[in-house]
Amino acid sequence: MIAERVSFGYSEDLPVLHDVSLTLHPASLTILSGRNGSGKSTLLRLLSGLLSPSDGTIRLNGRDIHALPPPERARSVGVAFQFAEDQLTERTVAREIALGLRALGIPEFDRRTSESLSAFGMSDFADRHPYDLEPAQRKLLTIACALSSPAQWILLDEPFAGLSRAEINWALVTLRAAKQDGRSIMLVAHDPTIVMSEADRLVVIHEGKIALDRTKLEGFSYEHITATTAMPMPASLRLRMMREKELKAGG
Amino acid sequence: MDGNCAVRHLTVRYNGQETPALDRLSFTLGPTDRCAVVGPAGAGKTSLLHAMSGILSGQPYVDLQGSITLNGEEVLRGISGSAFPLVALLPQDPAVVFSDLAPDVESEMRLTLRQAELPQEQWEERLERTVRACGIGGFSRRHPRSLSGGETQLAALAILLVAGSPVICLDEPCSSLDQERQVELSRLLSATLHDRAIIITETTLTLPVLTCRSIMVLDKGRAIFQGTREQFWEQLSEFAEVVDLGGWAETRDAIGLLSADDFDRLVEGLL
Numbered sequence: 001m002i003a004e005r006v007s008f009g010y011s012e013d014l015p016v017l018h019d020v021s022l023t024l025h026p027a028s029l030t031i032l033s034g035r036n037g038s039g040k041s042t043l044l045r046l047l048s049g050l051l052s053p054s055d056g057t058i059r060l061n062g063r064d065i066h067a068l069p070p071p072e073r074a075r076s077v078g079v080a081f082q083f084a085e086d087q088l089t090e091r092t093v094a095r096e097i098a099l100g101l102r103a104l105g106i107p108e109f110d111r112r113t114s115e116s117l118s119a120f121g122m123s124d125f126a127d128r129h130p131y132d133l134e135p136a137q138r139k140l141l142t143i144a145c146a147l148s149s150p151a152q153w154i155l156l157d158e159p160f161a162g163l164s165r166a167e168i169n170w171a172l173v174t175l176r177a178a179k180q181d182g183r184s185i186m187l188v189a190h191d192p193t194i195v196m197s198e199a200d201r202l203v204v205i206h207e208g209k210i211a212l213d214r215t216k217l218e219g220f221s222y223e224h225i226t227a228t229t230a231m232p233m234p235a236s237l238r239l240r241m242m243r244e245k246e247l248k249a250g251g
Numbered sequence: 252m253d254g255n256c257a258v259r260h261l262t263v264r265y266n267g268q269e270t271p272a273l274d275r276l277s278f279t280l281g282p283t284d285r286c287a288v289v290g291p292a293g294a295g296k297t298s299l300l301h302a303m304s305g306i307l308s309g310q311p312y313v314d315l316q317g318s319i320t321l322n323g324e325e326v327l328r329g330i331s332g333s334a335f336p337l338v339a340l341l342p343q344d345p346a347v348v349f350s351d352l353a354p355d356v357e358s359e360m361r362l363t364l365r366q367a368e369l370p371q372e373q374w375e376e377r378l379e380r381t382v383r384a385c386g387i388g389g390f391s392r393r394h395p396r397s398l399s400g401g402e403t404q405l406a407a408l409a410i411l412l413v414a415g416s417p418v419i420c421l422d423e424p425c426s427s428l429d430q431e432r433q434v435e436l437s438r439l440l441s442a443t444l445h446d447r448a449i450i451i452t453e454t455t456l457t458l459p460v461l462t463c464r465s466i467m468v469l470d471k472g473r474a475i476f477q478g479t480r481e482q483f484w485e486q487l488s489e490f491a492e493v494v495d496l497g498g499w500a501e502t503r504d505a506i507g508l509l510s511a512d513d514f515d516r517l518v519e520g521l522l
Contacts, residue, residue, distance in 0.1 A: 010397055012391075014397075019258040020515055033311070035401075035429050035431060036399055036400070036401025036402060036427070036428065036429045036431075036432050037399045037401060037402055038392075039401075041400060042399075043295065051516075052341075054461055063369075074417065082400045082427070083400075084344075085344050085346075133291075134292045134293045135297070135343050135344070136293070136454070137292070148452065157400075158400060158426075158427065161400075161426040162292070162343065162423055162426045162454060163429055163454070164291040164292055164455075164493075164495055166291070167291075168495075189430075190401070190427070190429040190430075191429075191430070193490075193498070196494065201330060204462060206317060216279030225375050231429075231430075232429065232430040232431040232434075233432050234497070234498050235430060235437075235457075235458040235498065235521060236435060236458075236498035236499045236501070236502045236519055237498060237502075237504060239503045239506050239517055239518065239521060240501075240502045240506060242517060242520055243505045243506050244505065
């Protein structure tokens with residue numbers, strides 16, 4: 001998946017991305033980070049073909065994503081939005097997972113659906129209405145929907161927001177398996193440290209441009225991110241540094 | 252001494268389920284108290300805020316036991332539908348706050364002012380003050396649905412706060428806020444909303460949680476800890492299984508063991 005010199009704005013006086021180029025490789029997990037309003041979700045929507053760039057192109061296996069017929073695009077790219085309520089439409093959890101598979105004419109969609117349910121620990125909820133689930137379970141359901149599709153490219157917008165550490169670990173097991181299957185995952189996280197140990201690459205957007213694109217992440221910390229981009233440091237770290245400074249000043 | 256809000260033996264049970272979502276929870280909240288409720292998904296945090304804001308009262312799918320009194324009024328039986336503007340609730344999905352009837356965030360705020368039946372001559376001054384306090388000046392004239400996740404959270408907060416409710420319930424307000432905006436929210440809580448009763452829930456430990464001097468840990472509908480922030484810091488490691496401590500576990504020895512006043516002073520420096 002290649003984004004080539006992509007620019008986009010929701011209106012003329014509201015530019016969001018400027019001249020962004022990015023290549024996603026198979027069998028990898030990429031974190032897309034940046035401050036609120038930096039354009040993370042917009043880039044994700046562009047890559048999925050839901051938005052069209054005002055300039056530049058998005059190519060999927062060599063073809064312009066907008067030239068692909070919608071079923072082919074849906075077969076190639078799986079998306080989970082930031083707010084689960086933006087995408088859940090079915091009466092039961094099982095139907096929600098089966099929806100995309102059935103629409104794409106995937107054989108054995110029943111078997112695939114039960115496999116997905118079990119991978120996410122949701123077999124007991126199969127017949128429940130998605131809106132009767134806890135918000136965190138609803139969020140996991142959207143990840144399950146994206147991963148149950150045959151898509152090679154998986155784009156997840158803040159998949160871990162509102163999830164506990166245990167649930168994040170659960171989701172990471174399935175993402176790791178997807179990566180081993182050769183799929184490429186890009187996830188948006190305003191706090192990249194949550195998944196840094198699992199990731200192959202970190203991309204940070206600032207003011208509509210790529211401010212950092214790095215693959216060597218071992219030992220790479222928030223201090224490094226702050227030093228190279230305008231990403232603010234976590235409050236816990238800043239307070240600790242302030243306290244250390246106070247102690248030093250006090251003798 | 253009773254505060255603005257008193258919750259007594261509150262039990263919430265949905266659709267006749269055997270396990271209650273909340274099990275005999277009791278606490279009081281004074282008119283300027285700020286309390287954080289932390290715990291994993293399914294702990295009962297949202298049920299507590301929904302019960303306090305009156306939206307569970309009289310609903311056929313839920314059985315409510317115990318009582319919640321707000322300024323002497325019983326919420327569970329006395330108020331039907333919603334306790335707004337007495338209580339303002341920022342829901343977990345903040346976009347629910349948008350009516351979709353207004354072309355921009357400021358117009359949404361005017362709808363709130365109308366709903367809260369505030370005299371029209373106060374509208375503009377309140378609106379300006381709230382826009383400034385919430386730091387949404389950069390996008391308050393934009394369509395609510397055109398905002399990013401973090402901007403949506405702050406816009407929804409401004410739409411609620413403009414009514415001037417004395418009790419404010421924030422359900423996981425930090426889930427879409429980056430570090431800088433979490434600091435801004437903490438500043439808003441300490442500077443502008445210091446005269447309100449605030450209850451804030453999170454699954455993860457965040458700065459706004461730690462600006463609260465009173466903390467409760469919920470798990471499976473029960474309060475497994477209720478105490479001061481100092482007591483919470485002392486027992487921090489015990490909560491690691493139910494609360495995501497983020498980067499705060501490593502910070503405990505450096506700042507968590509400060510006195511309440513010293514801690515607040517340090518945080519003040521950050522805000």
